[in-house]
Amino acid sequence: MTKLKNQLQSPGSGAPDNLSRRRILIGSAGAMAAVSLLGFSRLGTAEEPKSLPDYAAWKERSALIVHSANTMETQRGAIGSGVITPSDHLFVRNNLPPPPASVTMDPDAWEIRFEGVNNPKTMTVGELKSMGVTTVAAVLQCSGNGRAFFPHGASGTQWSVGAAGCVMWTGVPLRDVIQALGGAVDGARYVTGTGGETLPDGLDPASIMVERSIPTRALDSAMLAWALNDEPLPRTHGGPLRLVVPGYYGVNNVKYVKKIAMTDKQTGAKIQASGYRVRDVGMKGAPDQPSMWEMNVKSWVTAPLQSSQPGRNLIYGVALGGAVGLEAVEVSIDGGKTWKTARFLGPDLGPYAWRPFVLATDLPSGSYRIVSRATDVNGNRQPEGRVDNERGYGHNGWSDHGVTVAVG
DSSP states (O other), X not given: XXXXXXXXXXOOOOOOOOOOHHHHHHHXXXXXXXXXXXXXOOSSSSSSOOOOOGGGTTSOGGGEEEEETTEEEEOHHHHTTOSSOOGGGSOEEOSSOOOOGGGGTSGGGOXXXXXXXXXXXXXXXXHHHXXXXXXXXXXXXXXXTTGGGOTTOOSXXXXXXXXXXXXXXXXXXXXXXXXXXXXXXXXXXXXXXXXXXXXXXXXXXHHHOOEEEEEGGGGGTOEEXXXXXXXXXXXXXXXXXXXXXXTBOGGGSOTTEEEEEEESSXXXXXXXXXXXXXXXXXXXXXXXXXXXXXXXXXXEEEEOOSEEOSEEEEEEEEEEOSSSOEEEEEXXXXXXXXXXXXXXXXXXXXXXXXXXXXEEEEEOSEEEEEEEXXXXXXXXXXXXXXXXXXXXXXXXXXXXXXXXXXEO
């Protein structure tokens, strides 16, 4: 558990914002009872639902595994070898149903309240746009990506590798906004973001609301984003405004953000106090356990996945450093007995983006266990195995993420 705790607490760093985004885009292919109350249900009776919910109907259905109305995973084979994940392929994970479609009809009118600063203020998205702008390429990844590989049957969506994507976020750096409002009040240790979903009557708001606290070191990368892949941020992914924290797991990237507060303590909301906490199997969540903040180093193969022809083969995959940049990726075709260094593909879009990779190798007829392992710039390398934990969080073990390919 100490190993995973250390991975979750590594510091972040800056990222370039002077990128030719359009060129890159064109070139790149809480509780279950509460969920029931809120109207979530499986979309059909088969294991693989046939349709997308209305709020995500614009997505490419063939690229997704639809687990439920609020959880849609990118097919491993649809991840491809591009730096940027197309918006219609990007996975979907909502803790609550999205607000009505009207919220994105006039996005500049959306209001957000700033507290815990010396000059508290409510601002519109239109006003934020006049304060500055930056674009950052960053991986968005669910904390439970890889949960399906845990043998104890961790509860929650059984994500394989597709609860992740690398996208372009455009918005204003949160640090600039805080400074413009006179800076944080003395003693502020956390940035607390509150989502704007409609909460049902009759429930304690703290038991269901999406409100997350992250350490103030996150201000090095945090932004308030109004665009995704050079398009207005859709309601599906938190539009009209989302707190985006490059290098941090998706739950901290609060959708429909309506309040940012600089606070001395973490929020008491359930999603923070006991949710997204790393603990041993069988234990309940508690505030003294590691929270799912910074991501860890990780990689996985995206092609081939099941079969291939004998001869020269290209093995593709993606790798991320989490909160820091990548140093290298290695690939093994014999289950980790021997390794070869892969080559990165495409431009390096900064420490928060993933790097597609490729290894050219000859494969005679036979069965191959193909795995990959990444190393970040701080020397952290993917471990072979998983760190078992109750909710199946933070899995970056290279062994489980491999594929068995029949050649012949």
